[in-house]
Amino acid sequence: MSHPLNDPKTLQGWALFDWANSAFALVITTAIFPPYFEEMVDEQFRVLGLEFTNSSWFAYLITFSYLVIAAFSPFLSGIADAGGRRKSFLRTFTIMGGLGCLSLFFFTGMDTLWIGSLGFIVGLIGFAGGLVFYNSFLPVIATEDRFDRLSARGFAMGYVGSVILLVVNLAMVTQPGWFGLPETGTLAVRMAFLTVGVWWLVFAAVSLSRLPNDEPRPGTGLGEMAAMGWQELRKVWNQLEEHPQAKRFLAAFFSYSAGVQTIIFLASIFAKKELNFATQELIVVVLILQIVAIGGAYLAARISELRGNKFALYVELTIWILICVLAYFVSGKVQFYLIAGAVGLVMGGIQSLSRSTYAKVIPAETNGGVRRTDTTSWFSFYDVLEKVAIVLGTFIFGFLDALTGSMRLSILILALFFLVGMLLLSRFTLTPRRVQT
The missing domain is CATH 1.20.1250 (Growth Hormone; Chain: A;)
Structure with missing residues (x-):
């Protein structure tokens, strides 16, 4: 029953x-x-x-x-x-x-x-x-x-x-x-x-x-x-x-997700190792990051409403690149607090915007006005792709860190993931979906 x-x-x-x-x-x-x-x-x-x-x-x-x-x-x-x-x-x-x-x-x-x-x-x-x-x-x-x-x-x-x-x-x-x-x-x-x-x-x-x-x-x-x-x-x-537009978006998403997730996972250990943050200081950083992330998600949505999803993603990715570059040069705790605030601003935004953009490009068929898209399969694919991106990003970060002994250089290299994501996104076009009944 x-x-x-x-x-x-x-x-x-x-x-x-x-x-x-x-x-x-x-x-x-x-x-x-x-x-x-x-x-x-x-x-x-x-x-x-x-x-x-x-x-x-x-x-x-x-x-x-x-x-x-x-x-x-x-x-x-x-x-x-x-x-x-x-x-x-x-x-x-x-x-x-x-x-x-x-x-x-x-x-x-x-x-x-x-x-x-x-x-x-x-x-x-x-x-x-x-x-x-x-x-x-x-x-x-x-x-x-x-x-x-x-x-x-x-x-x-x-x-x-x-x-x-x-x-x-x-x-x-x-x-x-x-x-x-x-x-x-x-x-x-x-x-x-x-x-x-x-x-x-x-x-x-x-x-x-x-x-x-x-x-x-x-x-x-x-x-x-x-x-x-x-x-x-x-x-x-x-x-x-x-569905070439869905394919192009997923290629861009895979690239920049490797950078996003790697930074989220390893930001705390970077602050501890490179800047000598105490555990209690890092907890405060994470609390700030969480609060800012909520506002960042709404800000990304607002930019998307005004200029479209693609433009909003470009803004987010540009900020991510700046974060990687600034993290390479950061030398003080106040500077890191500012960088962490920037991460919070785009962390919630890039994740919510990516999911909503993907929802707009997956194929939709209708029958009598009823949507028939197998969204479970498409989002399962999206989920697996994100996990593989985490594998790639963290492995490259760990390999470069072990090879060079520098977390700063590893984070700087992560900027390439965002740059490649922007280049792949340039081939992507999001057009309004035309529903036929």
């Missing part, structure tokens, strides 16, 4: 999952763990005869994680689209991510580098893998007229929840005595990792209790469902030849 649509308790439960897992994205991948990692790991070390810097090793951890995620995303999408097992897989990835996050408490230095590395990888895979099944619940619990509002509610709850926990963590790191923790040592920071893991697992459990139970489809094996994901991606790949 199918679950009733638009049930208030179910919808609130779905949005609550964003509240649960967004803490990992903000606290672990951006604010606290990267600078802690840089501090705990030797600046240069060898593994299996190969030379690494602490920042290149961290970049490679992200590369490996997203390589695994990109490889398995089509399988996961196929399982999600085939239906019937969303909840069990969402629970599995959530537990995996939460336990990976909790294990970071035991990462205390070079002798436990394997714990910090493995815990971060498992947490990142659990986070990104779970999103596939979380997103697939949307059409199962709500009617199409509720999609936009419900998605916005999830985003808002994720933002508010993660910021609340980050503020608590800021207090924990700066005033450990308030929490009965020692004033010196790493315990306060490691306790922050525990709070994220517990927050994620506890609130996700509440969310899962409100989502509809699995209804496995008889006669549909796991392998068959997984294969469906690859079939959907191949179908989109083959259709791209018939």
Whole structure:
């Protein structure tokens, strides 16, 4: 028996999952763990005869994680689209991510580098893998007229929840005595990792209790469902030849996404290593960045309304290039605060604008005025492409960092991703869609 649509308790439960897992994205991948990692790991070390810097090793951890995620995303999408097992897989990835996050408490230095590395990888895979099944619940619990509002509610709850926990963590790191923790040592920071893991697992459990139970489809094996994901991606790949504007936009998106995501992941460790930012200072930077990003998304939308999506993307990419160049020369904390504000301004803008532009170029067919586009397949392709871009960007960053020992040079090279994106975008034309009935 199918679950009733638009049930208030179910919808609130779905949005609550964003509240649960967004803490990992903000606290672990951006604010606290990267600078802690840089501090705990030797600046240069060898593994299996190969030379690494602490920042290149961290970049490679992200590369490996997203390589695994990109490889398995089509399988996961196929399982999600085939239906019937969303909840069990969402629970599995959530537990995996939460336990990976909790294990970071035991990462205390070079002798436990394997714990910090493995815990971060498992947490990142659990986070990104779970999103596939979380997103697939949307059409199962709500009617199409509720999609936009419900998605916005999830985003808002994720933002508010993660910021609340980050503020608590800021207090924990700066005033450990308030929490009965020692004033010196790493315990306060490691306790922050525990709070994220517990927050994620506890609130996700509440969310899962409100989502509809699995209804496995008889006669549909796991392998068959997984294969469906690859079939959907191949179908989109083959259709791209018939839709050159979508193909041109995706080429530009792939290039500049490699730069965007790499900077977002590695900005904190850059500030810690190159400018000696303290953890509490970086938390403040991330909070500013998050707030500015919201305004940046609305600003990008406004520019798009006035001058069009392509012009707005050009503005965003120009600012990203300037960020890379200025980061190479930055020498003081005040300068970095200004650069971080610029990142926040274009971080939300480039992501929201890219998604809305893509929605306008994917093919649409109508029948009696009813849109028939297979948007799930096209956005699954978009999602996988972004993950592969992260693999490329972080790998190149890590390779150059290990080769030259300079994070500044690595960030400067990232400007090429944005420049190539602009050149590819110059061949792209966004024309108003003409709907025929």
